[in-house]
Amino acid sequence: MALPSKSKSLSDWYQAVVINAELADYAPVKGMMVIRPNGYALWEEIQATLNPFMRDAGVANAYFPLLIPKSFLDREAKHVAGFAPELAVVTIAGGEKLAEPLVVRPTSETIMYAMFAKWIESWRDLPLKLNQWNNVVRWEKRTYLFLRTTEFLWQEGHTAHETHDEALAEQKRALSMYLTLYREYLALAGIAGIKSKSETFAGATTTFTYELVMPDGKILQAATSHDLGQRFGEAFGIRFQTRDGNEGVPWQTSWGLSTRAIGALVLGHGDDRGLILPSRIAPCEVIVIPIFTNDDSRDSMILREALKLTRSFPARWNARLDDRREVSPGAKFYEWELKGVPLRIEYGARELAAAVVTMVRRDNQSKTQVAMSQLSEVMQATLENIQQELFLQSERLLASHTHEIATFKEFTEIMEGPRGFIRAFWCEEEACERAIKEATHATVRCLPFEALPESGKCVYCGTNARYRWYFGQSY
Amino acid sequence: MALPSKSKSLSDWYQAVVINAELADYAPVKGMMVIRPNGYALWEEIQATLNPFMRDAGVANAYFPLLIPKSFLDREAKHVAGFAPELAVVTIAGGEKLAEPLVVRPTSETIMYAMFAKWIESWRDLPLKLNQWNNVVRWEKRTYLFLRTTEFLWQEGHTAHETHDEALAEQKRALSMYLTLYREYLALAGIAGIKSKSETFAGATTTFTYELVMPDGKILQAATSHDLGQRFGEAFGIRFQTRDGNEGVPWQTSWGLSTRAIGALVLGHGDDRGLILPSRIAPCEVIVIPIFTNDDSRDSMILREALKLTRSFPARWNARLDDRREVSPGAKFYEWELKGVPLRIEYGARELAAAVVTMVRRDNQSKTQVAMSQLSEVMQATLENIQQELFLQSERLLASHTHEIATFKEFTEIMEGPRGFIRAFWCEEEACERAIKEATHATVRCLPFEALPESGKCVYCGTNARYRWYFGQSY
Numbered sequence: 001m002a003l004p005s006k007s008k009s010l011s012d013w014y015q016a017v018v019i020n021a022e023l024a025d026y027a028p029v030k031g032m033m034v035i036r037p038n039g040y041a042l043w044e045e046i047q048a049t050l051n052p053f054m055r056d057a058g059v060a061n062a063y064f065p066l067l068i069p070k071s072f073l074d075r076e077a078k079h080v081a082g083f084a085p086e087l088a089v090v091t092i093a094g095g096e097k098l099a100e101p102l103v104v105r106p107t108s109e110t111i112m113y114a115m116f117a118k119w120i121e122s123w124r125d126l127p128l129k130l131n132q133w134n135n136v137v138r139w140e141k142r143t144y145l146f147l148r149t150t151e152f153l154w155q156e157g158h159t160a161h162e163t164h165d166e167a168l169a170e171q172k173r174a175l176s177m178y179l180t181l182y183r184e185y186l187a188l189a190g191i192a193g194i195k196s197k198s199e200t201f202a203g204a205t206t207t208f209t210y211e212l213v214m215p216d217g218k219i220l221q222a223a224t225s226h227d228l229g230q231r232f233g234e235a236f237g238i239r240f241q242t243r244d245g246n247e248g249v250p251w252q253t254s255w256g257l258s259t260r261a262i263g264a265l266v267l268g269h270g271d272d273r274g275l276i277l278p279s280r281i282a283p284c285e286v287i288v289i290p291i292f293t294n295d296d297s298r299d300s301m302i303l304r305e306a307l308k309l310t311r312s313f314p315a316r317w318n319a320r321l322d323d324r325r326e327v328s329p330g331a332k333f334y335e336w337e338l339k340g341v342p343l344r345i346e347y348g349a350r351e352l353a354a355a356v357v358t359m360v361r362r363d364n365q366s367k368t369q370v371a372m373s374q375l376s377e378v379m380q381a382t383l384e385n386i387q388q389e390l391f392l393q394s395e396r397l398l399a400s401h402t403h404e405i406a407t408f409k410e411f412t413e414i415m416e417g418p419r420g421f422i423r424a425f426w427c428e429e430e431a432c433e434r435a436i437k438e439a440t441h442a443t444v445r446c447l448p449f450e451a452l453p454e455s456g457k458c459v460y461c462g463t464n465a466r467y468r469w470y471f472g473q474s475y
Numbered sequence: 476m477a478l479p480s481k482s483k484s485l486s487d488w489y490q491a492v493v494i495n496a497e498l499a500d501y502a503p504v505k506g507m508m509v510i511r512p513n514g515y516a517l518w519e520e521i522q523a524t525l526n527p528f529m530r531d532a533g534v535a536n537a538y539f540p541l542l543i544p545k546s547f548l549d550r551e552a553k554h555v556a557g558f559a560p561e562l563a564v565v566t567i568a569g570g571e572k573l574a575e576p577l578v579v580r581p582t583s584e585t586i587m588y589a590m591f592a593k594w595i596e597s598w599r600d601l602p603l604k605l606n607q608w609n610n611v612v613r614w615e616k617r618t619y620l621f622l623r624t625t626e627f628l629w630q631e632g633h634t635a636h637e638t639h640d641e642a643l644a645e646q647k648r649a650l651s652m653y654l655t656l657y658r659e660y661l662a663l664a665g666i667a668g669i670k671s672k673s674e675t676f677a678g679a680t681t682t683f684t685y686e687l688v689m690p691d692g693k694i695l696q697a698a699t700s701h702d703l704g705q706r707f708g709e710a711f712g713i714r715f716q717t718r719d720g721n722e723g724v725p726w727q728t729s730w731g732l733s734t735r736a737i738g739a740l741v742l743g744h745g746d747d748r749g750l751i752l753p754s755r756i757a758p759c760e761v762i763v764i765p766i767f768t769n770d771d772s773r774d775s776m777i778l779r780e781a782l783k784l785t786r787s788f789p790a791r792w793n794a795r796l797d798d799r800r801e802v803s804p805g806a807k808f809y810e811w812e813l814k815g816v817p818l819r820i821e822y823g824a825r826e827l828a829a830a831v832v833t834m835v836r837r838d839n840q841s842k843t844q845v846a847m848s849q850l851s852e853v854m855q856a857t858l859e860n861i862q863q864e865l866f867l868q869s870e871r872l873l874a875s876h877t878h879e880i881a882t883f884k885e886f887t888e889i890m891e892g893p894r895g896f897i898r899a900f901w902c903e904e905e906a907c908e909r910a911i912k913e914a915t916h917a918t919v920r921c922l923p924f925e926a927l928p929e930s931g932k933c934v935y936c937g938t939n940a941r942y943r944w945y946f947g948q949s950y
Contacts, residue, residue, distance in 0.1 A: 027540045028547075028589050029577065037535035037605070044536065060512035061519065065502045066541075066579070066610055066626050067563070072503075088542070088568040090579065094614030095560055102504065104541070104565065104579070114503050130512070135541055135610065139569030151541050 003338075006272050010216040014267055018145045021275050021339045023262065031143045031150030035259065038339060039146075041283035042262050043153060047133060049185050049281075050155065050257070053177045057170075059129040059157055064111050066135075067102035072110035076235040079109065082202020086138040088150075104137040109203065109228070109254060112158050113236040116250075120160060122241040126250060127166060129159040146263030147220070147475050154258035160238065160250035164229075167251035171227045174255035175208040178223035186261065187278040187390040188212055188268045189398045190222060191421065191470055193446030198430055201254075205229040211445045211470065213401045214267045217419025219445055219472035222264055225255035268397075269390055275340025276363050278390045279383040286310075286319035286379065287341045289332050291348025298349060306347045309357070313376070317383070337362060342386050343379060363389055404468075408436075408459050411471070415440040421472050425465035427458035436460050436471065445470040478813075481747050485691040489742055493620045496750050496814045498737065506618045506625030510734065513814060514621075516758035517737050518628060522608060524660050524756075525630065525732070528652045532645075534604040534632055539586050541610075542577035547585035550710040554584065557677020561613040563625075579612040584678065584703070584729060587633050588711040591725075597716040598637050601725060604645070606632040621738030622695070622950050629733035635713065635725035639704075642726035646702045649730035650683040653698035661736065662753040662865040663687055663743045664873045665697060666896065666945055668921030673905055676729075680704040686920045686945065688876040689742045692894025694920055694947035697739055700730035743872075744865055750815025751838050753865045754858040761785075761794040761854065762816045764807050766823025773824060781822045784832070788851070792858070812837060817861050818854060838864055879943075883911075883934050886946070890915040896947050900940035902933035911935050911946065920945040 003020070004012035018024050023039035026032075035043065051061070067090060073080040088104040091097060105111065112130070120128060133155045140150050157174055161167040175192060182188045195207040204226035212220045232238075233249040242248040269276040279285050290306040292299045306321055313319040322332050329346070336344060346358040356369045359379065363386050370378045401420030405411055411422055422442065426432065436459075437443050451467050458465040478495070479487035493499050498514035501507075510518065526536070542565060548555040563579040566572060580586065587605070595603060608630045615625050632649055636642040650667060657663045665687040675682045679701035687695045707713075708724040717723040744751040754760050765781040767774045781796055788794040797807050804821070811819060821833040831844045834854065838861050845853045876895030880886055886897055897917065901907060911934075912918050922944050933940040 025590065025593070027586070029540055029542055029544060029586075032540040032542065034540065034590055035538040037537050040535075040537050043538075060515075062512050062515050063510040063518075063628060065504055065507040065509065066612065067504055067507065069504060085570055087570075088565045088577075090563045091566045092576075093563040094616070095562075101567075102563075111502070111504075115500065115509055118500070137541065141569070153538060 003272060003274060006215070006270060010214070010267065013270070013272075014263075015145065017266060017270055017274050017338070023266070024145045026143070026145070029150075031140050033143070033145050033149045033151075035153070038283075039262055042265065042281065043259055045185075045281050045283055046181065046257075046261060047155075049181055050177065053180070054131055054157070057129070057173055057177075058127070059131045059159070061132065062130045063132050063134065064108050064115070066105055068105050068108075068111045070101050070103050072114060073103060075110065076203045076232055079203035079232075083107070083138070086140070088137045088139055105134075106136055106138045107254075107256070108132065108134070108136075108156055109158065109232055110236070113232050113238060113252070116160055117236045117238045120238055120240050120250060123162050123243050123248075126240060127159055127161045127170070128250075129157070129170070131155055131157040144263075144475065146259055146266070152258050152260065154256050156254060156256040159253045160233070161252070162240075162242070162248070162250065164251045167227060167253050171206075171208060171225045171253045171255070174225040174253065175210065175223070178210055178225070178255075178257055181257070181261075182210060182212075182222055182264075183391065185278065185280045186265050186268070187387060187394055188222070188264055189391060189395040191398075191446060191448050193448040193451070193470065195224075195446055196428070196433060196444040196469070198433055199444060201226045203228065203231060204254075205231070209446050211421075211472070212264055212268065213398055213420050213472065214264075214475075215397065217401055217473070219421065219474045220260070220264050220267070221445075221474060222261065223255070223257040226253060228252040228254060268394055270340070273334075274338035276390065277340035277342055279342045279387045282340065282342050283318060284320050284341055285317040285383055286313060286343045286345060287336045288319060288321045288345045288347060289329055289336075290321070290323060291329050291346055291351075292325070293349050298352075302348060302352055305352060309345070309347065313379075317379075342383060361386060405459065411436070411442075411459055412440055415442050415473065419473055421445065421470050423468050423470055424459040425454075425456035425467070426469045426471075427461055427463045427465045428467075429458075429461070432458060432460045441473050442471045443474055445472050445474070478747060478749060481690070481745060485689070485742065488745070488747075489738075490620065492741060492745055492749050492813070498741070499620045501618070501620070504625075506615050508618070508620050508624045508626075510628070513758075514737060517740065517756065518734055520660075520756050520758055521656065521732075521736060522630075524656055525652065528655070529606055529632070532604070532648055532652075533602070534606045534634070536607065537605045538607050538609065539583050539590070541580055543580050543583075543586045545576050545578050547589060548578060550585065551678045551707055554678035554707075558582070558613070561615070563612045563614055580609075581611055581613045582729075582731070583607065583609070583611075583631055584633065584707055585711070588707050588713060588727070591633075591635055592711050592713045595635060595713055595715050595725060598718050598723075601715060602634055602636045602641060602645070603725075604632070604634040606630055619738075619950065621734055621741070627733050627735065629731050631729060631731040634728045635708070636727070637715075637717070637723070637725065639726045642728050643702060646681075646683060646700045646728045646730065649700040649728065650685065650698070653685055653700070653730075653732055656732070656736075657685060657687075657697055657739075658866065660753065660755045661740050661743070662862060662869055663697070663739055664866060664870040666873075666921060666923050668923040668926070668945065670699075670921055671903070671908060671919040671944070673908055674919060676701045678703065678706060679729075680706070684921050686896075686947070687739055687743065688873055688896050688947065689739075689950075690872065692876055692948070694896065694949045695735070695739050695742070696920075696949060697736065698730070698732040701728060703727040703729060743869055745815070748809075749813030751865065752815035752817055754817045754862045757815065757817050758793060759795050759816055760792040760858055761788060761818045761820060762811045763794060763796045763820045763822060764804055764811075765796070765798060766804050766821055766826075767800070768824050773827075777823060777827055780827060784820070784822060788854075792854075817858060836861060880934065886911070886917070886934055887915055890917050890948065894948055896920065896945050898943050898945055899934035900929075900931035900942070901944045901946075902936055902938045902940045903942075904933075904936070907933060907935040916948050917946045918949055920947050920949070
């Protein structure tokens with residue numbers, strides 16, 4: 001069954017790829033998804049990438065309860081206001097109505113900081129830096145596999161510090177860790193910056209974000225990192241004895257990245273044949289396919305050599321041999337292209353005779369004969385080249401989908417046409433932000449970190465504006 | 476603060492060790508716990524041990540939804556009867572009362588097999604072997620950190636097969652994987668066998684189990700593996716086209732191991748100084764402690780050499796250097812003994828001068844001077860020896876806490892006294908099982924796999940009995 005064309009209907013293509021490549025499936029509960037082995041393996045790759053970064057930064061993994069008393073959320077007014085409409089609530093447990101309803105965590109600030117208040121006594125207990133890999137539930141009306149689901153998997157990092165400067169440094173470190181993951185592993189170029197006030201995390205002082213533009217011109221918020229100031233510390237009574245013997249309230253951060261990253265990866269790289277996985281994140285980097293000839297003795301030699309070949313590859317490639325007899329080579333090519341394996345090695349009678357292999361790149365379909373003697377070097381270089389090329393393509397997409405504009409007429413036209421990022425002056429007033437959203441469905445995505453102050457006029461109201469912000473229609 | 480004596484009050488000692496070694500803490504929600512970094516690191520070690528075993532057996536990791544429609548559980552009558560009293564139920568979500576209440580998964584047979592019915596069409600789709608690492612909720616009245624909590628972490632494996640023989644082989648494989656984890660990594664000796672009918676998993680045909688006796692004579696069910704027969708397949712309409720073109724219902728298994736394993740590890744090995752971790756499961760196998768002298772130039776040399784030493788150790792040991800200046804060596808010894816690190820290396824002026832280190836074993840406190848030239852070999856051998864010794868100790872505990880008895884009077888006396896395992900003939904009638912439980916609080920733990928048929932008399936009713944079963948009071 002052919003996939004829908006990616007360029008004609010990204011959304012149909014995406015759903016077909018996610019289902020057919022067996023990344024995920026719809027669960028029989030509204031809004032929920034099942035992450036199948038091919039999708040979960042990508043999540044495990046992401047975990048294996050982020051865990052060492054966190055460990056090196058002194059962040060330890062831990063686990064906090066799924067269920068949170070509703071009253072905990074109420075303690076931080078903005079926080080509860082942000083999450084109340086999305087909560088799933090347990091009211092019955094062990095056959096009895098609960099005296100206080102328990103909320104299925106939508107995020108864990110409140111339950112974690114109730115514990116921080118117990119554990120933190122002195123500056124010696126700081127910084128406290130914890131992370132958890134867990135599931136959260138936020139009730140969503142519409143479902144979009146990986147991108148918007150009622151339950152999703154994520155990691156949430158939570159830290160407490162003696163000083164605001166230290167907390168700010170941690171907020172930056174977390175975002176830069178996400179940038180490394182996205183740029184160097186997922187090969188997705190985007191814009192890193194700070195959120196507008198209205199788009200800041202519920203309860204935070206500032207939110208840093210990484211924003212990606214997808215091929216259909218819609219914007220995906222890829223990861224965020226928050227400076228929580230002292231607001232949660234105050235709300236949860238976290239106090240510590242300072243170095244000079246006074247009482248202080250710690251400065252906190254939180255930051256998270258979810259299974260949505262898998263959605264970004266799929267949207268960002270695939271083509272009409274299916275997924276294209278960057279080498280560094282592909283659970284299997286090389287698929288070896290023996291080309292049988294219907295000559296039993298030659299076929300057993302082909303199979304033996306193909307197996308030897310597969311086993312000779314470095315373990316980090318996780319090379320696999322597809323030795324199924326009942327499936328034709330063509331069907332195998334189709335399947336592994338759909339699943340996005342970066343490199344295919346074909347090995348048949350011709351290759352056996354000439355001491356070569358046929359190597360096919362998933363990204364550009366180029367086919368090369370490689371001599372056995374040079375194989376491992378050539379493959380390593382090709383895998384690295386695939387990684388680089390995918391990132392360059394992503395950078396080109398970002399550039400071609402970013403529109404510098406001066407008038408609101410242009411703004412409207414672009415949002416009705418190609419969409420993508422709009423870079424424009426904004427006065428930073430919420431009234432303008434709301435009006436723009438109403439007219440165009442575009443929200444303020446971020447102010448890039450590298451933006452320099454200029455003197456301009458707000459694209460909507462024409463009053464003085466200092467910065468060019470990024471706008472777009474988000475998923 | 477000294478710990479309670481382990482031999483005098485295992486329960487007080489256990490709670491103090493779990494809290495003071497910062498493995499876990501009580502959460503502000505009744506019955507729930509927080510797993511702190513030292514505890515979570517043990518869970519990650521367990522995951523890193525089991526994952527390769529599962530991968531080699533063709534079991535793939537995946538993720539299924541947290542929330543399950545109540546009606547799914549109802550489809551398998553015994554299953555719902557077993558779990559109904561323990562369910563936590565979401566009745567409100569997104570601000571609205573749900574038309575059908577959703578149950579927080581107590582286990583995932585029902586939601587997974589609803590998907591199996593969708594994915595399995597032909598014998599070519601079998602075997603289907605999936606595992607998930609997740610959280611489950613079973614409402615518990617009493618809390619015991621790690622051993623009995625309302626929410627716990629576990630892995631649950633679920634497989635579907637063409638034939639009953641294949642399913643039975645998988646049920647065996649899963650249990651033997653758990654035996655390897657417990658015996659060779661956690662160094663805990665126990666009894667592997669089959670459950671009585673009344674103790675079989677709700678909905679299963681048979682349950683295999685590994686049962687451990689703890690130092691206070693109570694029994695801990697360490698892991699289980701179930702033959703589900705075709706019962707769930709029937710209930711969820713899973714059908715496949717057989718090789719001969721007919722329609723079949725797959726044979727299924729499920730098997731699980733939870734964070735309770737951490738409780739077993741703590742109870743099984745510690746002493747009055749705290750935890751004792753077997754080398755192969757210890758997140759940090761070696762702690763290096765520089766002994767400072769208050770002579771600055773000498774101290775900086777000691778520190779430099781201690782750091783060099785730490786870095787020279789094989790990465791698998793995860794050796795750490797405790798270079799804190801404000802903490803005395805004595806306080807550090809106390810802390811790392813409490814946390815159970817298998818080997819301590821002390822390095823001070825004496826060691827520097829003599830080109831030796833002082834090595835102290837956590838398990839038996841023996842202290843040795845080791846020449847630098849032999850250090851790595853001696854340490855490796857010692858770490859292996861610690862692993863072996865702990866298992867031998869556990870085997871001795873099992874032997875000394877297993878009582879072969881002939882009369883019910885002896886049975887009662889042992890359950891009022893030292894407790895432990897009782898090995899006795901049983902007629903296999905549920906009435907006797909119930910009567911024994913009422914009289915002694917002991918349940919049938921299992922029939923060991925290696926038990927041979929004999930001719931004897933039931934310890935309770937005196938009728939003919941073929942096998943000696945294991946009884947005990949469980950956690």
